[in-house]
Amino acid sequence: MLKLQKFSIQKLAYALRQSRTMTAWGLDIGGHALKAVKIAQTADGLFVEDMDIIEYSVLSHDANSIQYPGIQETIQTFLLKHRITKTDKISISIPGQFVLSRFTSIPPVDKKQLRNLIRYEAKQQIPFDLNDIAWDYQQLTEQVPGMEGIEIGLFASKKEMLGQLLTSFSPLESRLTAIQPSPLAMYNFISFDQQTDGLAIILNSEAENTDIIIADDQYFWLRSIPVSTVDADLVKEIQRSVEYYKSLTKGTAIFKTLLLMGSQFNDPVNVKFITDNFAYETKVLHALNNVKLCDTINPVYFNEHILHLGVALGLALQGVGVGRIKTNLLPRELIKAAEIAKKKPYAIAALGCLGFSLIIQYGGLHTRITHLKNSDDHHQKVLQNVKELEREYRHAETLAQTKKSSLDLISSIDSSRFIWMEILDKVLSLIPDNVSIASIQSSWIDEDSISSGKQTSPAVSQPKKAATPAKPGASKKLLFMGIKGESQEPSMRFIEERVLKPIQNLTLFNQKVAAFKNVEIVPGSSRQVVHKEGLDSYISFEIRWIVKSKDEIRDDENALLLNKGTSTPSRKL
Secondary structure, X not given: OHHHHHHHHHHHHHHHHHHOOEEEEEEEEOOOEEEEEEEEEXXXXXXXXXXEEEEOXXXXXXXXXXXXXXXXXXXXXXXXXXXXXXXXXXXXXXXHHHOEEEEEEEOOOOHXXXXXXXXXXXXXXXXXXXXXXXXXXXEOOOOOOOOOOEEEEEEEEEHHHHHHHHHHOHHHHHHEEEEEXXXXXXXHHHHHHOOOOOEEEEEEEOOOOEEEEEXXXXXXXXXXXXXXXOOHHHHHHHHHHHHHHHHHOOOOOXXXXXXXXXXXXXXXXXXXXXXXXXXXXXXXXXXXXXXXXXXXXXXXHHHHOHHHOHHHHXXXXXXXXXXXXXXXXXXXXXXXXXXXXXXXXXHHHHHHHHHHHHHHHHHHHHXXXXXXXXXXXXXXXXXXXXXXXXXXXXXXXXXXXXXXXXXXXXXXOOOOHHHHHHHHHHHHHOOOOOEEEEEEEEEEEEXXXXXXXXXXXXXXXXXXXXXXXXXXXXOXXXXXXXXXXXEOOOOHHHHHXXXXXXXXXXXXXXXOOOOEEEEEEOOXXXXXXXXOXXXXXXXXXXXXXXXXXXXXXXXXXXXXXXXHOOOOOOOOO
């Protein structure tokens, strides 16, 4: 009897442990293989419970399509080889080049107003109708007293692209719980499992593209580029990303670590090439730190393929609730459908119990119910209508107050602060490789100072992480900007053709006309500098311009439409 009791207690304890277990699959579709990892979260920690790499013929997709012909057959093969339980969560990845990423800061506000403010930011930052995209945000910094702003990241993808992706995963569509961009899934894995020393560059290079992720404590920045070979072009793109990030932090960023992942770094030659071109400490992912392997997983086989599994591991970690990034680009209607399907068994059970209870009560009170039914139904309907009208009135009153507060908040936000980030991004992108920028200046000046000839050089203004310029006063102000740089090409014609003219023709926010006026090389700023050590000479220069106002942009675009007689073409992601 004692043995039987002990055995029953052990079985009960095991059943309780199993009920607390959370499991999730991460599925990453690459250019040549489906990478799948299942992670289980138990009282003893996190374990890789299952994994697979199913190879297939190389897939191809362009910038406007994400369709994977034949991938449904691969999914069927996966389902035949692995058991998917009802409690398993399934997350899939979408390549980074199909996702629009924006990083910005917002004023500290109450949590009730945060969602409305972020939606307003999304409308400003994302150049598409929000009804045509799936988007989400991640708060990067906590709100603390005295902080001027909260850093957030916005991530969006067209519903058309997501529809193509979901078509490829149609056998699993009803089971999906999340769609996450590949670089964000990679960051979830690195931030949870790998220890990086200080400011780190994470490089995930696969057969179809390369993700560059810069991790700085709780803050991160990412970029996806269509470069799939480890060569001089990839080195140049990494350097360009590093320099841009340094410009956001006024040059205070000091990089220490370069972590290599992806199929391209299975080749030691590629690892050596990257190591030789950078002075940072270079590491290659070889093993897990905070996630264990179940006994059913061959550790040798797993570690041989771990370079391929970073994205799948990050997806699974998010599925069990330990990923730092919580964004989800799965269309909202599918999320609601999954939630309803999850609750349906409980609803059916509750209805069954309620129905059984009503049958019992009805049998005992049948006579009384028959006599009072008509009268009771009438009074109940009247009472219900009165209560419903009262609820609708209170809801309308509350909604009106909420909308008024939201509108008051939104109207107080200065939209001009977004233009500085757009200008910085586009000006830096058109600078040639043999031209370096020493400084970028901006200031608000009175319009009268231009007409009276009192034009002055702008004060240096380059806040950390794309902070916004100071708000102009009530009088008419003009945003005056300039750059100082050095050209290794000792020719003023080169500067005029490759720097001055592109700035003169630069457009912002998908506008159709040039965003600047009075673009010129500052008189007397150009001079040739000769190195004392006998190195090549260079030309220093300064270019300044005035940013057109919204009214000027609108007038120029109207004039352009009248001249061309055509409508503005639709924008594409």
